Amino acid sequence: MDALNGLLYGLSVACGASNLLLLLGGCLLGTLVGVLPGLGPVGAISILLPLTFQLPPVGAVIMLAGIYNGAMYGGSTTSILINVPGEAASVVTCLDGYRMAQKGQAGQALGIAVFGSFIAGTLGLVGLQIAAGPLSALALKFGPPEYFAVILLGFTFIVYLAQRSMIKAVLMALTGILLSLIGLDPITAEQRLTFGALHLFEGLNVVPLAIGLFGLAEVFGNLEKTASAKILIVKIRSLFPGRRQWLAAKWAIVRGSVIGFLMGILPGGGPVLSTFIAYGVEKRVSRHPEKFGQGAIEGVAAPEAANNAAASTSFIPLLTLGIPPNVVLAVLFGAFLIHGVTPGPLLMTQHPEIFWGVIASMYLGNVMLLILNLPFIPLWVQVLRIPDRILYPLIILFCLVGAYSINNSVFDIGVMVLFGVIGYFLKKFDYEAAPLILGFVLGPMFEVNLRRSLLMSQGSFGIFAERPIALAAFAVCAVLILLPIAKRIRKR
Amino acid sequence: MKRYRWLIAALAAFVAIGWGEAGPGAGAAYPERPLTLLVGFVPGGSMDLSARALAKAAEKILGQPIMVENKPGGTGTVALAALLSQKHDGYTLCGTPSSVLIRVSQQQPVPFKPFTSFRAVIGFTEPQLGIVVKSDAPWKTLGDLALYAAKNPGRVKYATTGVGSTTHAAVEAIAQRDRLQLIHVPYKGSMEALTALLGGHVEFAALTSELVPAVKAGQARLLSVMSEKRSPKYPSVPTLKEQGYDFANDAVFAVVAPADIDPSVAGRLEEAFAAAAKNKEYLETLDRINMIPVYYNGKAFDAFLRHHWKVINKSLTASGAIREAATKPE
Amino acid sequence: MNRRDRASSIFFLALASIVLVLSVWQGIGALGNPGAWFMPFVTCALMIFFALAGLSAACRKGAGAVGVVEAWRPVRWSKNAAVLAVLAVYVALLPYAGFLIATFLLMSVLFRLNALTVKAALLAACLSSGLAYGLFYLLLKTPLPRGIWGF
Numbered sequence: 001m002d003a004l005n006g007l008l009y010g011l012s013v014a015c016g017a018s019n020l021l022l023l024l025g026g027c028l029l030g031t032l033v034g035v036l037p038g039l040g041p042v043g044a045i046s047i048l049l050p051l052t053f054q055l056p057p058v059g060a061v062i063m064l065a066g067i068y069n070g071a072m073y074g075g076s077t078t079s080i081l082i083n084v085p086g087e088a089a090s091v092v093t094c095l096d097g098y099r100m101a102q103k104g105q106a107g108q109a110l111g112i113a114v115f116g117s118f119i120a121g122t123l124g125l126v127g128l129q130i131a132a133g134p135l136s137a138l139a140l141k142f143g144p145p146e147y148f149a150v151i152l153l154g155f156t157f158i159v160y161l162a163q164r165s166m167i168k169a170v171l172m173a174l175t176g177i178l179l180s181l182i183g184l185d186p187i188t189a190e191q192r193l194t195f196g197a198l199h200l201f202e203g204l205n206v207v208p209l210a211i212g213l214f215g216l217a218e219v220f221g222n223l224e225k226t227a228s229a230k231i232l233i234v235k236i237r238s239l240f241p242g243r244r245q246w247l248a249a250k251w252a253i254v255r256g257s258v259i260g261f262l263m264g265i266l267p268g269g270g271p272v273l274s275t276f277i278a279y280g281v282e283k284r285v286s287r288h289p290e291k292f293g294q295g296a297i298e299g300v301a302a303p304e305a306a307n308n309a310a311a312s313t314s315f316i317p318l319l320t321l322g323i324p325p326n327v328v329l330a331v332l333f334g335a336f337l338i339h340g341v342t343p344g345p346l347l348m349t350q351h352p353e354i355f356w357g358v359i360a361s362m363y364l365g366n367v368m369l370l371i372l373n374l375p376f377i378p379l380w381v382q383v384l385r386i387p388d389r390i391l392y393p394l395i396i397l398f399c400l401v402g403a404y405s406i407n408n409s410v411f412d413i414g415v416m417v418l419f420g421v422i423g424y425f426l427k428k429f430d431y432e433a434a435p436l437i438l439g440f441v442l443g444p445m446f447e448v449n450l451r452r453s454l455l456m457s458q459g460s461f462g463i464f465a466e467r468p469i470a471l472a473a474f475a476v477c478a479v480l481i482l483l484p485i486a487k488r489i490r491k492r
Numbered sequence: 493m494k495r496y497r498w499l500i501a502a503l504a505a506f507v508a509i510g511w512g513e514a515g516p517g518a519g520a521a522y523p524e525r526p527l528t529l530l531v532g533f534v535p536g537g538s539m540d541l542s543a544r545a546l547a548k549a550a551e552k553i554l555g556q557p558i559m560v561e562n563k564p565g566g567t568g569t570v571a572l573a574a575l576l577s578q579k580h581d582g583y584t585l586c587g588t589p590s591s592v593l594i595r596v597s598q599q600q601p602v603p604f605k606p607f608t609s610f611r612a613v614i615g616f617t618e619p620q621l622g623i624v625v626k627s628d629a630p631w632k633t634l635g636d637l638a639l640y641a642a643k644n645p646g647r648v649k650y651a652t653t654g655v656g657s658t659t660h661a662a663v664e665a666i667a668q669r670d671r672l673q674l675i676h677v678p679y680k681g682s683m684e685a686l687t688a689l690l691g692g693h694v695e696f697a698a699l700t701s702e703l704v705p706a707v708k709a710g711q712a713r714l715l716s717v718m719s720e721k722r723s724p725k726y727p728s729v730p731t732l733k734e735q736g737y738d739f740a741n742d743a744v745f746a747v748v749a750p751a752d753i754d755p756s757v758a759g760r761l762e763e764a765f766a767a768a769a770k771n772k773e774y775l776e777t778l779d780r781i782n783m784i785p786v787y788y789n790g791k792a793f794d795a796f797l798r799h800h801w802k803v804i805n806k807s808l809t810a811s812g813a814i815r816e817a818a819t820k821p822e
Numbered sequence: 823m824n825r826r827d828r829a830s831s832i833f834f835l836a837l838a839s840i841v842l843v844l845s846v847w848q849g850i851g852a853l854g855n856p857g858a859w860f861m862p863f864v865t866c867a868l869m870i871f872f873a874l875a876g877l878s879a880a881c882r883k884g885a886g887a888v889g890v891v892e893a894w895r896p897v898r899w900s901k902n903a904a905v906l907a908v909l910a911v912y913v914a915l916l917p918y919a920g921f922l923i924a925t926f927l928l929m930s931v932l933f934r935l936n937a938l939t940v941k942a943a944l945l946a947a948c949l950s951s952g953l954a955y956g957l958f959y960l961l962l963k964t965p966l967p968r969g970i971w972g973f
Contacts, residue, residue, distance in 0.1 A: 032962075033962070036957075042534070045535075045536070046534075046535025046536055047962065047963050049536070049544075140687065140690055140692075141691060143688065144677075165876075167872055167879065168876065171834055171869060171872050174872065175869070177861075177865045178838075178862065178865050178869070181862050181865070184567065184600070186654075187678050187858070188656075188858045189600075189654065189656055189813075191600065192858055193841070196601065198565070198569060198602070199565055199566065199570060201566035201570075202564065202566060219905075220902050223901050223902055223905060223936075224899050224902050225898075321690065321711075322705050322706065322709065323686065323690075324683060330534075330536050330683070332536075333536070334535075334536035334537065334540075334541050335536070337705075337781045337782070338541060339780075340780050342709070343705075344708075345709050345710075346708075346709045389936035389937055390936070390938075390946065392932075392936060393932035393933050393936060393946075393950070394950060396932060397928075397950055397954060400925075401966075404966070404967075405958065407562075407564055408561065408563055409563070409565065409570075410913060410916050410917055410967060411565075413913050413916070417906070417909045417913065424902070428826075429826050429827075430826065430827070431830070447861040451856045451861070452677050455676070455677055456649060456675065456677055458646070458675070458854045459852065459853035459855070460854075561965045
């Protein structure tokens with residue numbers, strides 16, 4: 001079955017009344033859990049999993065995929081409005097999104113995030129349909145040395161993440177790596193920096209960390225301001241992005257989609273990595289890089305596009321190889337199995353109704369989510385009209401529940417509060433939290449792939465030079481690091 | 493600081509409430525309210541899915557809903573510790589793989605005694621463990637593979653689900669008997685290890701249940717299974733024991749309760765879960781998630797734990813992973 | 823000379839040095855078989871390098887930079903300390919009192935701290951904790967901490 005016929009067949013499956021209703025329900029629920037920090041798609045899907053036992057497999061999977069996509073749309077809302085990232089993939093959105101909201105452009109930021117998500121999600125699906133086969137073959141070529149090289153490439157983007165001091169940004173990223181090493185060693189299961197605490201065995205979780213460093217730290221920073229130091233009440237300007245902003249964000253969305261699409265196939269941190277890289281690339285190609293971090297609309301559009309495109313492509317390894325590339329899709333994988341369907345190379349021939357039904361329903365879901373999300377924007381913007389003395393306690397409550405619900409653990413609330421304090425001090429000393437999160441997310445993958453590579457080569461670094469993909473990634477790293485240095489030397 | 497006097501009062505109230513003790517008396521007919529089943533792993537994994545399926549079957553027999561609550565952390569130990577911190581009244585249970593009680597407890601100090609803190613309600617299922625190669629690999633049997641590895645010392649790489657895991661121990665047993673020099677590339681979980689195998693980054697892999705779909709799809713070939721008896725799914729594939737390697741799976745998924753719950757409640761639970769394990773829908777679900785049904789009652793599971801504790805202790809100390817068990821078992 | 827940068831660089835230097843010594847002591851393994859403490863060792867070595875670079879930059883920079891104290895002068899940090907104390911008590915109390923009660927108390931204190939009248943604070947706390955409970959526990963089935971009374 002070729003792609004077009006397949007899609008038409010899929011649409012005929014997805015447009016059944018019951019399937020449409022399930023999709024709508026999934027999208028609504030996904031948007032809800034996406035907006036609430038902490039409780040992400042993993043929680044929502046696992047809660048719903050038992051409820052879908054009674055459904056036919058196609059309906060169940062369509063609904064669960066709807067939740068996943070819905071959560072991807074909603075994820076940026078709290079990042080933009082109150083600087084609380086609901087998941088690691090929306091950390092980068094905080095950087096410029098929250099600044100835009102402070103300038104009274106919350107509506108534009110939310111709008112561009114929704115439109116960017118829609119465009120990227122749709123482009124991602126087109127790509128998924130055309131290139132699923134070759135891309136999944138490429139994903140398998142990635143062994144430990146290739147991963148190591150690509151993650152190193154991700155780290156070099158710190159150059160562009162740093163708003164002020166380079167040295168400080170690198171120190172933050174290293175601190176992030178160090179924090180990610182807490183817990184049992186992923187290879188030998190030895191305890192590292194756990195001080196015997198049971199809750200630290202599996203390490204710190206990124207969500208409480210990010211909520212603390214961004215959300216709670218921001219609340220602390222605002223609470224202490226005396227009346228005279230308070231910012232003027234922002235006037236909310238237009239609710240939707242205007243022509244000028246569209247022009248500015250147009251290419252950012254396209255570039256973000258492409259980056260997200262390519263990084264999405266990498267199991268593990270693909271979507272998160274893609275948001276950081278998309279942001280870095282925008283800053284690199286921008287004619288006014290100094291505006292980044294001050295509320296540049298490209299800084300919202302690119303990472304939001306990237307994480308939605310990555311969400312689409314992350315289905316490729318699952319549907320074609322039977323390998324779930326992230327936790328959400330691992331739960332979805334379980335759902336497939338429960339319904340007697342095994343995702344993998346045989347899926348397309350054995351269960352075409354599921355393969356094409358899911359793809360077609362994701363197209364429909366994207367349209368549905370666009371329509372669902374747009375009317376919400378004016379509503380969300382009202383949140384900023386709530387007076388500070390009521391808003392701040394509510395944000396704290398939001399942070400608490402968000403940190404708790406990721407693992408149902410009171411310990412995580414403690415972690416979140418601790419990192420709220422740390423984030424507060426970091427700000428006082430002019431350090432930025434974004435590189436720390438980057439280091440924290442990539443640290444474990446960086447470590448295991450370096451160690452696996454060295455195990456495979458018995459200690460020789462030659463293994464990185466023998467692999468073409470790895471070598472190419474290293475070359476790009478070198479260029480990225482040397483270029484700014486060369487520029488500076490020439491200036492002198 | 494007068495302004496903050498109300499704050500101090502509020503804090504005092506906080507604390508007073510925290511230390512207040514209250515609780516309704518134990519009822520006569522167990523169970524008279526819903527039960528909670530803790531699971532120490534993230535949702536969607538085989539432990540979570542099989543526990544949910546069993547809980548669903550047991551609800552019907554006990555006549556009360558069973559809520560599954562995921563408490564991931566500490567490689568499954570956080571949920572067991574949480575079980576002990578709840579009231580020991582039989583209303584909170586925990587689903588756990590035996591490996592948490594056997595392996596993890598020897599590698600890490602844990603806040604419970606693996607033999608005596610808990611009593612098993614049921615040991616209900618085990619994963620399909622096996623050794624696989626890519627389907628286009630030249631080796632048709634484990635013997636072929638071992639022969640090739642013997643001829644190429646230090647060149648054959650294999651993936652497992654982690655250092656000190658059951659899958660790692662199995663390959664160690666092979667390497668030890670056949671005096672092979674292999675390169676171990678540990679991964680986190682079966683999925684990652686399978687990906688490495690399919691990508692051709694390792695020559696063979698020792699995997700858990702995730703191998704079943706790959707074998708079914710013709711991506712991988714199963715050379716040997718690690719259960720005591722041949723798997724009903726693959727009657728033509730020999731076990732490791734048949735091929736002369738002294739190794740058998742030590743991972744059985746169980747539901748446990750605190751050891752000191754009321755004996756009549758424990759009896760009721762054992763009976764109900766034993767009946768639930770015969771439920772047709774539950775068995776179908778197990779089959780779909782590629783788990784093999786087994787049955788151990790409380791006593792049999794205790795014997796299983798004690799036997800495998802010794803076996804694993806021997807292999808862990810021999811491989812140099814630990815010097816002695818980090819936790820005393822009783 | 824920038825005193826804030828100097829202080830923070832020294833902090834990172836100290837942190838990295840401690841962990842570095844710890845990892846060498848625990849064993850970093852060989853290059854062909856990197857041990858558990860290989861990565862902490864590498865990370866800390868790099869941290870020390872960059873902290874030293876930061877330190878030298880901070881000492882070279884000219885006058886006019888901010889000192890440590892200035893960052894705190896125009897603010898009411900006592901309010902932050904109060905919020906932090908309340909949050910610490912909340913975390914300690916949550917497993918015993920359960921989500922509903924602990925959150926109600928927390929929210930009333932927080933609203934009161936933010937200059938709402940006692941009555942308004944209690945009302946707002948009632949609403950917010952009740953809504954959060956309804957949304958997360960009843961609608962989304964998040965197993966919130968139950969406390970000793972079972973809710």
